[in-house]
Amino acid sequence: MAVRSGPEASLTPTSYLVLGLVGHHGTATSYALKKTVAGTIGGFWSVPHSQLYAEPTRLVGLGLLADDQESGGRRRRTYSLTPAGRRELDQWLAMPTEEGTELRDLALLKLYFGGQSGPGSVRRVAAHAVEVHRRRLAAYEALVMQPPPRADLYQLAILALAARYESEAVAFWDAVAVDPDLG
Amino acid sequence: MAVRSGPEASLTPTSYLVLGLVGHHGTATSYALKKTVAGTIGGFWSVPHSQLYAEPTRLVGLGLLADDQESGGRRRRTYSLTPAGRRELDQWLAMPTEEGTELRDLALLKLYFGGQSGPGSVRRVAAHAVEVHRRRLAAYEALVMQPPPRADLYQLAILALAARYESEAVAFWDAVAVDPDLG
DNA sequence: GGGTACATGTAATCAGTTACATGATTTA
DNA sequence: TAAATCATGTAACTGATTACATGTACCC
Known part of the structure; x- marks a missing residue:
């Protein structure tokens, strides 16, 4: 019986970026994520916008995000953290990382x-x-x-x-x- | 009739990294590339070693590298630039880039x-x-x-x-x- | 009422990652 | 001669990139 739980093995930095942004905003659409990334983190950790649509979908499948889709109009999806998502994020944030900076240029x-x-x-x-x-x-x-x-x-x-x-x-x-x- | 030539559309930064290293060394095996990357550029532009085996193969296919395989022993492949490879590399090196640094961390x-x-x-x-x-x-x-x-x-x-x-x-x-x- | 920029996605392809596998050398 | 490390690859999977597609709101 394993002590650790959750799907952390399949999560990438992009996953945590999305979890973190949604956690920070409380609630967000893919477009909101895109704007935030472009305005701030994008400079040092860029993500193409298509990922900001695809990744939340995956995270919903993993039970880490909840989505709420408008029934009319643009039918856009609004995401928020589930308790499991919050736990996963907190655990990741607390764990020091071994890798340093990559100056990709x-x-x-x-x-x-x-x-x-x-x-x-x-x-x-x-x-x-x-x-x-x-x-x-x-x-x-x-x-x-x-x-x-x-x-x-x-x-x-x-x-x-x-x-x-x-x-x-x-x-x-x-x-x-x-x-x-x-x- | 197009003026530009060569397969540059399908080349990635990794491709040019390999071309550049081979050009710099004159001749190199995948393992030599691996050592060089680990010792120097790896700090700011890392490449997993499997890529340093896969990518030269692709470049040979594109006619940008020539390979010379030992017939006995380890049968290791030694790569060198073809004239087309040298041209492609030079052209890339001369072209300014729009992207800045990504501080991936x-x-x-x-x-x-x-x-x-x-x-x-x-x-x-x-x-x-x-x-x-x-x-x-x-x-x-x-x-x-x-x-x-x-x-x-x-x-x-x-x-x-x-x-x-x-x-x-x-x-x-x-x-x-x-x-x-x-x- | 037509154009343009904003907004929201989907699809196909492929480079890159991760994991596996194994032969050759050196060292203890 | 066993263990460890160096050297050399291959295979499978998938996240990321690129390109396409279309709806909506605003502006002139």
């Missing part, structure tokens, strides 16, 4: 092979990366100044960390753009 | 929902994250001090950037661990 991957592409390519890639990170930095700073509704201190702290990373990235790529040989 | 995701889990959980998750990032920082610093063979300036610069991020992460999580309420 195609531009860094290209730079990694910069020795094969030559200074011209490196300079162009770097110049563009500067712009990309500048924009992101501006977006994060705007969010910190004018936080989205329902944002709490943890979320603001994370935005601040992300902003710090972006500002380092700007400096980094700028240096590369100025001197693509890293002389 | 399960611990940050948990912290994002920290308001739902309480200070106790947050503290424990943070304390563990400090350790994880400390170890990574140490590993990056060791690499910078004693670079792997064949590492060039670009690769060292990236390691340095990663190290800077890790040291910020240590500070960040340490602050959270000390004061999980972010008072």
Whole structure:
């Protein structure tokens, strides 16, 4: 007789992202999740919108979410945590993780092979990366100044960390753009 | 009659990672790729080893890699770039990317929902994250001090950037661990 | 009343993950 | 010679991506 229970084996980070967002909002439609992701976490943990429709369906099947579908009009589904879903989420949130941060970045991957592409390519890639990170930095700073509704201190702290990373990235790529040989 | 050519539509970042590594080494087995990834890029762009066996096979099929299989012993396959592969890689390396960095981090995701889990959980998750990032920082610093063979300036610069991020992460999580309420 | 952006999904495909399997070397 | 670790793959499954499709509300 096992002590642990629940379907945790089949849950992915996306599952917990959905559970967490629904838990945070109390109640949410897929579209609401999409908006939240786009506005905040999306910057450091993106999910395509189709997943935000598919995943809640799965979670309902697992008994972790309840859904309430409108009978008229758009017939849209509103999700909320079941007690089992709340338990599963809490348990996951309390468990430290072994993995660190993955800095997934195609531009860094290209730079990694910069020795094969030559200074011209490196300079162009770097110049563009500067712009990309500048924009992101501006977006994060705007969010910190004018936080989205329902944002709490943890979320603001994370935005601040992300902003710090972006500002380092700007400096980094700028240096590369100025001197693509890293002389 | 199209001007562009090649199978670039079906190539993923993993494909280019493999092409780039093979190009960098001149010639490589899957195992060699695995070692390189584990030692360097793995920190910011990880790939499971099974992909490093499957992907080269696909690339051979697309005519971008050539393989040379030992007839005796381990019958291992050694890959090298074909001219088409070199062209495809160069073209990709020269093209700036729109996407920025994704800071994929399960611990940050948990912290994002920290308001739902309480200070106790947050503290424990943070304390563990400090350790994880400390170890990574140490590993990056060791690499910078004693670079792997064949590492060039670009690769060292990236390691340095990663190290800077890790040291910020240590500070960040340490602050959270000390004061999980972010008072 | 026609266009455009918002809103809400479904379907097909496939890369990536996880798990399994096993031969070759080294070490104790 | 047994154990452990290094080296080299294969197989099955499925979550994620990409593309398609359509309804609804607002605006000019």
